[in-house]
Amino acid sequence: MPADRPTDPVGKHAAGANAAAPQGVQGVQLDPVLDALDPDRDRPAHVIETRRLTLHFGSKPILSSIDMAFERGSVTALIGPTGSGKSTFLRTLNRMNDKVRGFRTDGDVVLEGRSIWAPGTDLLELRRRVGMLFQRPNPFPMSIRDNVVAGVRAHRIARGKQLDVVAEQRLREVGLWDAVKDRLGDSPFRLSGGQQQLLCLARALAVGPDVLLLDEPTSSLDPISTEYVEALLRQLAPALTLIVVTHNLAQARRVSRTTMFFYDGRLVEHGPTDALFEHPSDPQTERYVTGRIG
Amino acid sequence: MPRKQRRVVFTVLFRLGTFLALALVLSPAAWLLASVVAKAVPHWRWSVLWTGLTSTGGGLLGPVTGTLILMAGVLVVAGSVGVLAGVHLSEMARPRKNGAEGGTWLRMASDVLSGFPSIVLGYVGYVALVVGLHWGFSLLPAVLILSLMVVPYIAKSTETALRQVPTAYREGAEALGMRTGDTLRKVVLRSAAPGIVTGLLIALAIAGGETAPLLFTAEFSRTLWTGALVHAHGFGYLTYVVYTFWDTPSKQANYLSYDAALILIAMVLLLLVAARLIVARTQRHSESRAR
Numbered sequence: 001m002p003a004d005r006p007t008d009p010v011g012k013h014a015a016g017a018n019a020a021a022p023q024g025v026q027g028v029q030l031d032p033v034l035d036a037l038d039p040d041r042d043r044p045a046h047v048i049e050t051r052r053l054t055l056h057f058g059s060k061p062i063l064s065s066i067d068m069a070f071e072r073g074s075v076t077a078l079i080g081p082t083g084s085g086k087s088t089f090l091r092t093l094n095r096m097n098d099k100v101r102g103f104r105t106d107g108d109v110v111l112e113g114r115s116i117w118a119p120g121t122d123l124l125e126l127r128r129r130v131g132m133l134f135q136r137p138n139p140f141p142m143s144i145r146d147n148v149v150a151g152v153r154a155h156r157i158a159r160g161k162q163l164d165v166v167a168e169q170r171l172r173e174v175g176l177w178d179a180v181k182d183r184l185g186d187s188p189f190r191l192s193g194g195q196q197q198l199l200c201l202a203r204a205l206a207v208g209p210d211v212l213l214l215d216e217p218t219s220s221l222d223p224i225s226t227e228y229v230e231a232l233l234r235q236l237a238p239a240l241t242l243i244v245v246t247h248n249l250a251q252a253r254r255v256s257r258t259t260m261f262f263y264d265g266r267l268v269e270h271g272p273t274d275a276l277f278e279h280p281s282d283p284q285t286e287r288y289v290t291g292r293i294g
Numbered sequence: 295m296p297r298k299q300r301r302v303v304f305t306v307l308f309r310l311g312t313f314l315a316l317a318l319v320l321s322p323a324a325w326l327l328a329s330v331v332a333k334a335v336p337h338w339r340w341s342v343l344w345t346g347l348t349s350t351g352g353g354l355l356g357p358v359t360g361t362l363i364l365m366a367g368v369l370v371v372a373g374s375v376g377v378l379a380g381v382h383l384s385e386m387a388r389p390r391k392n393g394a395e396g397g398t399w400l401r402m403a404s405d406v407l408s409g410f411p412s413i414v415l416g417y418v419g420y421v422a423l424v425v426g427l428h429w430g431f432s433l434l435p436a437v438l439i440l441s442l443m444v445v446p447y448i449a450k451s452t453e454t455a456l457r458q459v460p461t462a463y464r465e466g467a468e469a470l471g472m473r474t475g476d477t478l479r480k481v482v483l484r485s486a487a488p489g490i491v492t493g494l495l496i497a498l499a500i501a502g503g504e505t506a507p508l509l510f511t512a513e514f515s516r517t518l519w520t521g522a523l524v525h526a527h528g529f530g531y532l533t534y535v536v537y538t539f540w541d542t543p544s545k546q547a548n549y550l551s552y553d554a555a556l557i558l559i560a561m562v563l564l565l566l567v568a569a570r571l572i573v574a575r576t577q578r579h580s581e582s583r584a585r
Contacts, residue, residue: 096469127471134469138462141485141580150480151470187579200466207470 047072047211047241048093048130049110055088058102062088065107066267068260070211073238077252077273078245080262081293086245089262090213093243094130095123111211128155131209135216137196139188139203144180147188147199151207170202174232194225201232212236214244218251230255249289253277261285330559334552342553347516347530351546354554356518356530361502361561363519364512364531367437368444368501373494376445379404380452380490385478408446415439416507424511431513432526439507444497451496455489456482460581485580488573495569499562505533514538532558 046069053066063085070076078086088097095116097103109116116126128151139147148167152158158166167184171177176198180191188199197217204212214233218226233242233255246252252259253273260270261282269276269285280286287293295303345353379400387397419439423429459482467477483490508531515528532554539551 094469096465124471124473127469132469134462134465136462138460138466140463140466140481141577142480143579150467151472154470154472154476154480189579189581203470 043072044113045072046070047112048243050089050093050107051110052107053089053092053109054106055085055092055097056102056104057100061265063262063265063267068267068270070241070243071258072241074258075233075237075242075244075256076258076260077256078243078260078262079247079249079252080268080288082247083264084262085265086260086262087215090215090243090245091132093211093213094127094132096132124155128207129209130211130213131204131207132213133197133201133204133215133217136220137193137200139191139196139199141187141189143185144188144191144199145184148202148206151203155207157207166206170206171199173205174198174202175228176202192225194221194228197221197225197229198232201229205236209240211241211243214242216245216247219247226251249277249291261288263288327559330552330555334549334556337549338553338556342550343557346518347550349516351544351550354532354535354550354557356516357532357535357554358557360519360529360531361533361558363433364436364440364508364529365498365502367433368440369494369498371437372441372445372448372497372501375441376448376497377452377490377494379445379449380456381478381483383449383453384456385482404446404449407442408450410443411506412443412504413506413510415443416510419507420510427524429524430526431511431515431528432522432524433512433519433529434523436508436512436529436531439511440501440504443504443507444501447500448493448497451493452486452490455486455493458489459485484576487576491572491576492569495565499565502561503533503558505537508533 048070050066050068053068054064055062066089078090080086091097092105093109093116105117111126111130114121140150142150145164145167148170149158149163152163152166168177168181171180176195179195180186180199188196191199197220201217217233218229221229230251233244236242242255244252244255256273258270259273259276261268261276261280261284263284269280269282271281276285277289280289284293342353342355343358344355346355347353347357383397383401387395387400416439419435419442423435423438424431429435463481463485464477467481472481512529512531514534515526515530517530519529520526535554536551536558539547539554542548
């Protein structure tokens with residue numbers, strides 16, 4: 001792991017630096033002047049909405065009738081026991097399940113007012129806007145630099161010398177630059193697990209997503225790397241909407257503003273993280289967050 | 295017998311068995327290599343590589359270039375067809391509705407083809423190409439038939455190599471919104487490259503060492519290749535020299551036979567070294583190399 005704490009991120013995520021600690025409702029600008037300048041003011045407040053979303057694998061129902069709206073710039077934690085459907089839910093949001101045999105959906109997922117399954121939707125562009133970080137770091141078998149810019153190249157966002165700039169900027173953004181700047185041509189697999197995950201994060205950020213889906217992003221990392229990644233996620237939030245699946249309840253409390261609790265294919269309860277943990281309204285939620293069911 | 299002793303005896307016997315198996319595999323290979331070297335080296339002269347065959351002896355320029363040209367032809371024809379078929383089987387063939395694997399027919403056809411004895415393929419080439427299309431004994435029918443022979447092998451090794459690419463690579467690329475083609479070229483094929491290249495080079499070695507189908511499609515010629523794909527009067531290659539020259543009355547021809555065998559073995563070894571180098575080059579960023 002890099003020794004330094006997350007540095008002040010550059011570029012569009014710079015605004016996130018002072019919002020690292022959750023305080024009140026983020027994303028709501030109190031200053032009317034700033035509010036008028038907000039480029040997002042004409043866009044829907046909810047980046048992603050699911051409407052009566054029901055998922056099946058073959059005849060087996062995975063999730064039923066999920067209604068949920070993800071506010072722009074928020075961090076949402078998805079918690080629940082293994083097999084509760086939270087990962088499947090997450091992977092539906094960027095259509096990663098579409099190719100799975102027997103996968104069917106009812107209801108809808110709406111990204112910025114438009115169904116992600118609407119005819120004419122560009123799947124590649126959808127995945128550029130809705131990025132993903134996996135449980136195990138999965139750098140590609142190419143150099144560190146090429147890993148960072150793999151998506152940038154594929155989407156033709158930058159080319160030639162610009163790619164070096166992008167690589168440096170994104171590696172700085174995740175705090176990996178100092179650790180790898182002298183070995184950008186090296187294999188990524190010589191990095192530690194935590195560094196590999198940061199590299200994957202840099203790769204995902206490089207294509208400029210609006211939403212980042214994280215599937216247990218720290219479950220294969222050591223505690224120090226985990227802490228580092230969490231700090232980074234808090235910084236990214238106001239510019240990016242984050243949806244995090246986690247088995248780590250403490251992590252959900254640390255990083256998220258909203259929490260969704262899944263149990264046995266149902267969205268049992270969702271709401272502000274503090275409220276859900278302190279005063280769960282459903283007895284099942286209470287049993288889970290107090291560790292009586294896992 | 296006490297248990298511990300039994301275990302020791304078993305271990306010793308097992309080790310002995312594996313060692314014997316290894317020796318059984320290695321000794322004929324070593325013996326072959328040694329006898330070829332022993333017969334070829336005493337009268338070896340480098341000029342066999344650049345002098346042509348004559349009726350009384352001469353060198354192997356024609357057969358050596360002939361075998362290299364055949365291999366190049368097979369690399370182009372069988373390499374492209376085989377690798378594409380392997381990519382199709384692994385990446386494109388859609389699973390069937392009933393859940394069975396896709397590409398069943400192609401895979402079955404490929405297996406059947408690989409089961410044909412090479413001499414049968416040679417005969418098919420003779421009937422269909424040499425006689426049927428009036429191509430005569432020449433390069434093109436020989437390359438096509440040799441390719442037919444090794445395509446199933448290349449397709450199989452390509453498919454296997456592609457299937458071993460970790461799902462995490464594909465998912466990562468997919469989640470970035472990379473096109474299927476980009477994912478395949480930049481991520482999947484790159485990581486499957488060693489398997490594919492090894493398969494290709496072994497297929498080339500097989501093709502270069504083949505005789506039976508060539509007897510029917512290329513026959514033989516003492517002269518250098520004229521550049522004609524068809525309508526040649528035969529085409530020279532090394533295995534013919536090995537196969538026919540060793541028991542002729544001419545001492546010169548016997549020597550050439552051993553020289554040809556030595557050159558063939560050297561070519562195969564070079565192919566294997568080349569495979570290693572290519573693998574090392576393409577794999578310098580791979581997961582396994584870093585560990």
